[in-house]
Amino acid sequence: MNINAKTQIQEFRSVGTRPVRQDGVDKVTGRARYGADYNMPGQLVGLVLRSPHAHARIKSIDTSAAEALKGVKAVITAADLPDHADGDEGLLEILDNCMARTKARYDGHAVAAVAAIDEATARKALGLIRVDYEVLPHVTDVDEALKSTANVVHEHATSRVDPEQNVPLNVHATEEFGHGDIEAGFAKSDLIVERSFKAEQSHQGYIEPHACVASVNADGTGDLWVTTQGHFSYRIVCAQLLGMDVSKLRVTSSEIGGGFGGKTHVWAEPVALALSRKAGRPVKLTMSREEVFRSTGPTSPASIDVKIGVSNEGVITSAYAHLRYGCGPYSGVWGMLGAMTAFACYDIENVKTIGIDVRINRPKTAAYRAPSAPVAAFAVESVLDEIAQKLDMDPLELRFRNAVKNGSRSSYGPTFGTIGLVEVLEAVKSHPQLNVPLAANQGRGIACGYWFNIGGQTCTTLNIGVDGTATLTIGTVDVGGSRSSMSLVAAEELGIDYDKVKTVIGDTATLGHNDTTEGSRGTFSSSMATINAVKQAIGVLRERAAKMWEIPVDDVVWEKGCARAVGEEHGNLPTLSLAEIAKEAPNTGGPIAGHSEIVAEGVGVSFGAHICDVEVDPETGATKILRYLVVQDAGRAIHPAYVEGQYQGGAVQGIGWALNEEYVYGADGRLQNAGFLDYRIPVCSDLPMIDTVIVEVPNPGHPYGVRGVGETPIVPPLAAVANAISRATGVRMTHVPMSPPRVLAALENAKVT
Amino acid sequence: MNGIAVSTAINGDDIEFLCRPEETLLTVLRDRLGLMGAKEGCGTGDCGACSVRVDGRLVCSCLVLGAEVQGQVVETIEGMASGDSLHPLQEKFLEHAALQCGICTPGFLMAAKDLLERNPDPSEEEIRFGLAGNLCRCTGYDKIVRAVQDAAQVMRGDAA
Structure with a gap:
């Protein structure tokens, strides 16, 4: 990696390329061993x-x-x-x-x-x-559980609630965020739109x-x-x-075999x-x-009220959301996450969000890819779309006028540093999909999304082999190709080829503690620790070269995978390759390795915007996705093919939730569709190609500019699809999934009223 | 033990095994023969992760009984590559990053191979419907479809 002297932009040799993944052959030949593919003697x-x-x-x-x-x-x-x-x-x-x-x-x-x-x-x-x-007696519905007469799911249900608030017993926790005076903000707005939304419970649906x-x-x-x-x-x-x-x-x-938080x-x-x-x-x-x-799994069922006030120019003057998330019978943080992310895309003078976790007799809610954010975005982005319609304003322009920028105070407290939402919207604006004409019963929806990402405890080890190849041991589980990204990073930093580095996941006896691969932290954190470990190994390699040359270590630099002597006295020495130094290791001090133990800090948040074109069949209520575009800031894409894969996969999970996926509980409180036949995730024939644009606004908190990318892609789709259907049909959709019967009912209802 | 003796050919090798009447082909492959490339994602024929071919017909091995393959020819993912030479579909899945977690990949490869042997020049729609019996939760299918299109071209011998 070099810095271009003119542009001051980092230039990479390995990072940003698209090599074949190193665990790939095992996975296309059936040799990769998953959870059920292992046996112990006498089991x-x-x-x-x-x-x-x-x-x-x-x-x-x-x-x-x-x-x-x-x-x-x-x-x-x-x-x-x-x-x-x-x-x-x-x-x-x-x-x-x-x-x-x-x-x-x-x-x-x-x-x-x-x-x-x-x-x-x-x-x-x-x-x-x-x-x-x-x-x-049981209760499986969030709003029912909130009524004071509802049956108490858990005897500890009041444990984290201020008793003075006198809130119903099934409330587990209430979290509030915001700033300014929302009532004053609404008073000076020219237009206010207020709506309630409902999202059914979905499951991560990992195939394993x-x-x-x-x-x-x-x-x-x-x-x-x-x-x-x-x-x-x-x-x-x-x-x-x-x-x-x-x-x-x-x-x-x-x-x-897939996790997505589950x-x-x-x-x-x-x-x-x-x-x-x-x-x-x-x-x-x-x-x-x-x-x-x-x-196992599922995400939260949710019920959300949103109220947004704007000026005639489309500037948000005030915004309020009350978000109620089911957490199963136990405690949860889902209301808090919904309240944190709901308005995070927008720079708003007066904003308030209240997130509540509600105990219900359903399985314990588990994280599902940007947990809580997709349904919060569904509600907020739907109201914004309605505002754009009422102001007769381009919905993209409405986003431009309110988008957060560097230095914006976020709706949940912190001030944003270098972020890329405006750059994402610019990329959307110049994309040809916006110019494709729409026919009858077709509609185009836009929605933005945000996820903050986490860092956390991370530990890696780089071992130099006797032949000058390198083994990188990391402790963040590889859920979608991150071992190859880590090999790219190690190769970049060490100055050798990608295929000379092999990355493996260490077991718990091999490395120090690593936090879980969640919160879009795997590639962000482990690449940071990998860079540190390689730097340490390079320090050792320089010492060994200095010993071999019998010169001071300060006169040895590391360049392009080789040690080079500098200075007038020994600048004419031929370089020493990694392999040559590794071969001499037994005589210069033993095994050569580098380690890193860090709490990764400097997370870069990631914004995205999706454009969805649909056609709705007015006879059946069925929705067909015609075109779909994902634009997102990756900071720096280490392996762009797998970044695109995250964008596409997240979008399609969101499309599934938007159109079909839901837990169906009977009056008896039993789950009625516990199988892939009745819980219908998207199949290949449901979809078009998913277009992607990777925007790169480097994260200053990471040596290469990396941002976590895995979760943001599932945030906009519910809203993007809902806005597209609403524009195609002329009826505002407020309940996901927008399955054919639900869309048909909304169309029939609109005819009656 | 109510074992049924079964003689079959799997990936070109003559194989004999004993199984119970209720045992599925998937269980036989995984637990008796150590062929773990076929995965159990649902056990009800909904996900396609256990796809294999029996006498040239693509099946979910969780819906076939082990005893049914007596005298038949079974093809699994373990037989797809020739020695250390990968099948074009395997190559293209890697090249196009058509897998993330990879649990569905063996099933997709078997289904895609079956599709291309029946229809060497499928349209995008034919590929999408041909693979609609296999669930993938990671990729959104985009790169899988592109990999199959590219492999089809290679297998037809068209110039790239």
Whole structure:
């Protein structure tokens, strides 16, 4: 990497290229090993018994018949997972979610588990467990749960609420953000639009179900092979829940078959460990797809009110949002995240957001790619679109007039540094899709989106091989090609070719702690730590070259993968290559390595804007996506093909949520569509190509300018599709998913009124 | 044990195995024969991650019983490359970054191979409908479709 003397722009040799990924051949030949593709000697099959009730007191569990069945090696209930939380309410909630202690709190909540010699025996044993339930009233709807008469989901429900507010019992937490005086702002606005929106619950829908193999020994040591976004975090939580020493549990992350936030939380892993501990043998536990839907994931169902006031010139004078997010039976941060992101794209003088987490009898909400932001954007961007229509203003121009810039005070507090929303909007403006004419029943929607990204604890090691190649060990799980990005970064910094660096994910015994791959932090944080580790290794390489030359180390520089002597005395020495220095390592001080242990700071937030063209069939209410464009600031795209992949994949997940995906609960509180046939994620024939534009406004907080890119792409689609449908039909859509029956009902309703 | 003896050919090799009557072909491949390239994403034929071919027909191996392949020819992802030479579809999936997590990739490759052998010059729409039985949650399908288009061209021998 060099700085261009004229432009002062970084110029890269490896970063920004598109090589074949290093784990690719394994993945196209079927050799890559995911969660379920691993076995241990003597392993048993574990299965979990789940509550058929949305809310029930567990009066007793009789496991005697199951235990007596030949081939059954262990049966566990909550009694086998004693409370080691030591008063930590959050940890106790995780334990309660893994195995119900006194009450089943949602349809699918685990109540017992067995380990047996094979699946048939384990399944038979599940049928022999007798659970005596006292069925309790339940509530699965967010707004219903907020009514004071609604049934209390969790006895700790008031724990984080100011008692003076006298709020209903199912409110878990209330968070408020903003500045200015919104009432004064509304008073001076020329136009106010106020609307309420509803978003149904969706699931991350990763194709690989949760799977693990657990082995706990009598001496208190253990191994866990698991599909996870964060094996270090899983180790800590599992060890704490099981009462083990953290360092005695070794966790290896398998290849991960999709996570999107859904594999940041433990579910079955502590159960598998407890089964193994009781049986004295390894236990393999894989979830069925039905279990994945009923018991893991989902995002929050939400209900949102938005009120925005503008001047006749389209400047937002005041904005207010009240956002209610379901968090399942346990605590959540989802209301807070919605309230933080709702208006983050806009520079607003008077703004206030209130986010509430509401306890309901549905599975514990897990993060799903920019959690809470897509439905907040759905509400806010829909109101802005309506404002643009009422002002007869280009919706893109309305965004330009209010977009945050460098130095804007964000709606949730901090002042933005170098950001790229305006550059993103400029790229949208010049894109040819905006000039494609639309026919009858067709509409074009625009929406913006924001996600802030996180840094966190990160640790990497670079080892120089005897032949001058390099192995980079990182601890952030690779969810979509990041190992190749790290090899590009190491190659760039070291000055060698990409194919001379091999990046692997270390297990928990190999590296210091790494935070989970979440919050768009994987590439951002690990590339920063990688650059540090390589710099340290280069320091060692310079010392070794100085020794070989017998000159002072200050007279050795590192250039293009070689040591070069400088100065009048030895400037004529031929360079020493990495391979030559590595070969001499045994005689110059031993193995050559570089390490980095950091808390990554300097995150660069990422803004995006999407344009969606649709055609709506007025007879059926079905929506077809005609064209779709994603424009987003990546800061610096290390491997542009995989940045595009994030843009396209996130957009399509959002399109699925916008048009089809929803959890359907019956009056009995049971999930009615726990399978891919009835929970319909987009398939290939539903979609056009997804166009992308990578905008690069370098993040000054990162040595190469990298911003996290993974989450922002799912933020705008719900709104972009809704705005397109609303313009195509002339009817404002306020409820996602906009499935054919729901669109048809809205069209019929509009005819009546 | 109510084992059924089955003789079959998998990726060109004669294979014999015992399985229980209710065991699926997917379970046999993964748990009895160690061929773990076919993945179980749903177990109900909705996701296509377990796609293989039986006597030239693309199937979800989770919906086929192990005993059904007696005397038949089975093709799995493990047989797609010839030695260390990748199939053009495998090459193009890598070149186009048509995979992220990769769990659906073996199924997509089997389905795409089946499609191109039946229709060497498919339109984009034919590719999209031909692969509609396989779910991918990461890519949004764009790069998968482009990889199949490019591989089709290579397999037809057209000039690039």
